Amino acid sequence: METQRQLNIGLFGFGVVGEGLYRVLEQTPSLQANIVKVCIKDPTKKRNAPAELFTTDRNILLNDPEINVIVEVINESEPAFEIVSTALKNGKAVVSASKKMIAEHLPEILEMQQKYNQPFLCESAACASIPVIRNLEEYYDNDLLHSIRAIVNGSTNFILTKMFEDKLDFKQALMLAQQLGFAEADPVLDVEGWDALNKWTFLLTHAYGIVEKPENIVFNGIQNIKLSDAVVAKEKNHEIKLVAQAKKLQNGKVAAFVLPQFVTHDDPLAFVKNEFNGVVIESGFADKQFFYGKGAGSFPTASAVLSDISALRYQYRYEYKKLYYHQPPQLTNEFYVRTYISFDDWKHVPRDKFEWIEEWHAGERKYLVGVLHFKHLQADAWWKENNVSLILAPDAIIEDVEIRKLKKKSLELAGIVD
């Protein structure tokens, strides 16, 4: 196999993922990839590997001409970015698992890949064991991808599953997730949607060539979802999921956001329970595809890193075809969404912002279902505050071209016009 080369790896991080990777590589000698050196922060910690493998000096790895691949699986975003930058500059291929770093430094990382002509692979940063980036890169060309919808955060999905199936309230479900190791001690990154948003930021680049700052993408987590919302979902024969999604509209622009959503039982995302992740891709040619697997954990993450390492052996790199070979579509807020909103007091909901309202329910916890222009979600945060819970309806997106007809029909149904 003349196109393969021996990979000499400098590894940053020896936590559960780094050590998992080390074990996997030990068990797969056929890869011809070996870890030359591991850079760690705390040299006093006891490690289950030969002492001479470790150093605390990052430059020993970054300046070693024998090392041709840097694998970076550390937790902190800024040191990770420095390591990745220096590695690419020094002519080394990079495999990274740092979702936050990638989301925050996306333009620089894209630029450096071109400038230094080195591959930067990061499959494990998206959905760990689900090869979503590789499939977006290789199976879908820009003008063919209708939509991508995904559950990219296992921690929130676990909590929602427990609320839904075991009738736990949010706090109980979160505690259970923490006990079982599916949520961090500080759960804010997961629960409030930041982790999903970070992943969605760079998945948008692979899916559509869109390079956008995370803060420009509308998102929320599940922190405001009530057990009563799960009860309403059940009545409607739906489930609640935190769905990251992007859809190409008829005007060629892309709607993209990360929000809780009701999903119907025939939606593949309804199948994704507990800590699993899932991705549904709809396209002109492959039709509908669904990928499901473990989106986190030491071995699933290590296996994704391993597959990136394996791909480096035949000089694989992302082409970002949608970004470089096409005019990438723009992100837009020019569309409408059908959404459910539950709340304690009518005063927390700006009813005049709704195009029309289809359902209302009084009671201690009130809710309505109505249609909103998406700009009202971008513009301010009333829907995240005052204990308001916003959950999109299934098939939530309504395009500009459809709104007038739908509004007329809705008003007719309500007996307001005929």
Next chain:
Amino acid sequence: METQRQLNIGLFGFGVVGEGLYRVLEQTPSLQANIVKVCIKDPTKKRNAPAELFTTDRNILLNDPEINVIVEVINESEPAFEIVSTALKNGKAVVSASKKMIAEHLPEILEMQQKYNQPFLCESAACASIPVIRNLEEYYDNDLLHSIRAIVNGSTNFILTKMFEDKLDFKQALMLAQQLGFAEADPVLDVEGWDALNKWTFLLTHAYGIVEKPENIVFNGIQNIKLSDAVVAKEKNHEIKLVAQAKKLQNGKVAAFVLPQFVTHDDPLAFVKNEFNGVVIESGFADKQFFYGKGAGSFPTASAVLSDISALRYQYRYEYKKLYYHQPPQLTNEFYVRTYISFDDWKHVPRDKFEWIEEWHAGERKYLVGVLHFKHLQADAWWKENNVSLILAPDAIIEDVEIRKLKKKSLELAGIVD
């Protein structure tokens, strides 16, 4: 991107897939892949493409030094094999969609890839739009793959879905599948399991490095499944699927077969309805993964061919790691299966072959659930004849090391020993 090259394609076949591919390539100029010439059988047929593109002389394609890739999407197995052989010999990369040809000529195709050092890619021959070969090649190393279970034939899955959901009998469901284009006019290849068997033959090579003749793999289709079987499945809260599967046993050998099976509702395969395909892979590192998509049809097949073409641009080839870098495991019949069998007359069922029987039901259509040594399925075909219908239980495989304990427990439950 220095590792890419311009691909000049010679295409064999201009049926729905060939023409689909032609259209897709027209719409994706970024691929730098163009079809130089198309070889067809019938020059009089009207085609929706420039006349100068076509020839009936295969040597014009196979001997053209400018053509570096042969794509073959014809229906007949033997001509396909001749084309593939000559192309590889002439130093051309090959993309093939001919499952039957690949299954029947597997050893020769493996040998030629090594001898002529050319890539042979065939993703579309497995599950069309589901990238199962690529994932087996890149995500799983031999000793890590616990099991793979798949629905690889959309036609039989459509029929089973209609029997199950709409209570059609087998013949009605088959007719509906034919009307909707999900089954061939001559449905034997699909319905009797040959198509699934062919796919499973080469998927076993990518999964485990096993190179076996199709006729040595135990298989059946769905031709004997009755509406009454679907009723029993519903009572047990199961569904019936035609499942191709392989599992690594504790003794290191592999159990592999293609047989109808009851699947439980939490099994991802239960989610696979109508003409869709699905693959569940369980492994030590990535844990459980599930891939779902269209397994046939012109555009899904063309999109898989396209992804193979795209991969050729960076010299991608299958490595068959499990075959060449490891000692591949042997296929074995040394295990037991728990199975449901329905039949018209007791005389058609060799009850003395069962280790024990757990359930019996009289009535016009009788059935039993019992445990059999797998060699009894390999040895003769009583379970395919005389209108006998065999459907494996969920988790059907029982290993040698478990059988004694289970048998004792079963006899205790029956009150025979204590």
